[in-house]
Amino acid sequence: MNKIVLVAAISAAMLASGCASTVQEDGTDAAELQRLKSELSRNEADNKALQRELAAMSKASSKAEASSKATVAQSSSGTMDNLPPNAKPGECYARVFSPAKYATGTREMLLAEASESVEVIPAEYGWGEKTVLVKEASVSYETVPAKFKWVEETVVVEPASSKLVTVPAKYDKVSEEVLVRAAYTTWKKGRGPIEKLNEATGEIMCLVEVPAEYKTVTKTVMVSPPTTREEIIPQKTKNVRKQVMVEPAKTIEIASPAQYDTVKVRTLVTPPQEKRIQIPAKYQTVTERKLVKDGELRWKEILCETNTTPNLVSRLQRALNEAGFEAGPADGILGNATMSAISSYQKANGLASGQLTLETIRKLGINI
Numbered sequence: 001m002n003k004i005v006l007v008a009a010i011s012a013a014m015l016a017s018g019c020a021s022t023v024q025e026d027g028t029d030a031a032e033l034q035r036l037k038s039e040l041s042r043n044e045a046d047n048k049a050l051q052r053e054l055a056a057m058s059k060a061s062s063k064a065e066a067s068s069k070a071t072v073a074q075s076s077s078g079t080m081d082n083l084p085p086n087a088k089p090g091e092c093y094a095r096v097f098s099p100a101k102y103a104t105g106t107r108e109m110l111l112a113e114a115s116e117s118v119e120v121i122p123a124e125y126g127w128g129e130k131t132v133l134v135k136e137a138s139v140s141y142e143t144v145p146a147k148f149k150w151v152e153e154t155v156v157v158e159p160a161s162s163k164l165v166t167v168p169a170k171y172d173k174v175s176e177e178v179l180v181r182a183a184y185t186t187w188k189k190g191r192g193p194i195e196k197l198n199e200a201t202g203e204i205m206c207l208v209e210v211p212a213e214y215k216t217v218t219k220t221v222m223v224s225p226p227t228t229r230e231e232i233i234p235q236k237t238k239n240v241r242k243q244v245m246v247e248p249a250k251t252i253e254i255a256s257p258a259q260y261d262t263v264k265v266r267t268l269v270t271p272p273q274e275k276r277i278q279i280p281a282k283y284q285t286v287t288e289r290k291l292v293k294d295g296e297l298r299w300k301e302i303l304c305e306t307n308t309t310p311n312l313v314s315r316l317q318r319a320l321n322e323a324g325f326e327a328g329p330a331d332g333i334l335g336n337a338t339m340s341a342i343s344s345y346q347k348a349n350g351l352a353s354g355q356l357t358l359e360t361i362r363k364l365g366i367n368i
Helices: 002-017 027-081 310-322 336-348 358-363
Strands: 092-098 101-112 115-121 124-135 138-144 147-158 161-167 170-181 184-189 205-210 213-224 227-233 236-247 250-256 259-270 273-279 282-293 296-302
Touching: 310 336, 336 358
Parallel strands: none
Antiparallel strands: 092 296, 101 282, 115 273, 124 259, 138 250, 147 236, 161 227, 170 213, 184 205
């Protein structure tokens, strides 16, 4: 930037003294003037580029600052809406669910609507005598069965026939030698050489012949094949005793007269009647619960690590010791002895036990 200011000052001075219109004949001054003009032109271009870059940076910075302020404002607004109202320094709160509240009332409930019942008065009957037809006249038929006699007859039970009987084949055993392995030659190492060709004689190999191997096999050979022969089966008869009809069956018609009897009968004296009885409606007084207030989330003041300071613990220990519950020395440390004394105090005073609560602190007369 200092270089730009210097060049601008030189240019202004030259214009003011008329150097641009009175160029000397000395070539050295003219060359220097030309160099200064070129440098001034370059510096002006650099200055404009720098100004554009500064303007862009300033605009981007303004946008970022505005966006950051809007984000902080939005975050602060959302957080403040969800924080406990009228809180004081040193107090801690927790969101707890407050259950719904109900009211108990009574109302008359209809158990049974009004109705009516029907009572039936049965009919009255009397007894009398009446001649009634017991059995109508009819005609019956009697069947006289047929007559038979016994005779004997010879009956063929199974006719004569024939069947083929299989005659099995006959076999014999024959022994035969079978070649298991043919004779062959192989090389084997020699042992104990009798003659050495020279002192450098090494390993000796001999070509030997291995004889063929045979095995005696006994096999069964068919001497005569299987055949069949025909056997004649004679017929079978049986003497059967059977009945032969001598006289066929016949039907005889028999007439039966009508039959009557005197019987006692019931006669209707008074017909049945119905009697309707009105039944009033029945009611019952029932107790019911009505919703007065819905359950909601609310802030409740609690103890936490932030407001349970060593000073508060020391005052708590002194108060417990004065109340007759041994909490140990007032050292400001919430140790086992102090927690045991807190639990004993809570049980003795009907308080919720297990943890240090604000209710216990206030019951002991300690201000937070």
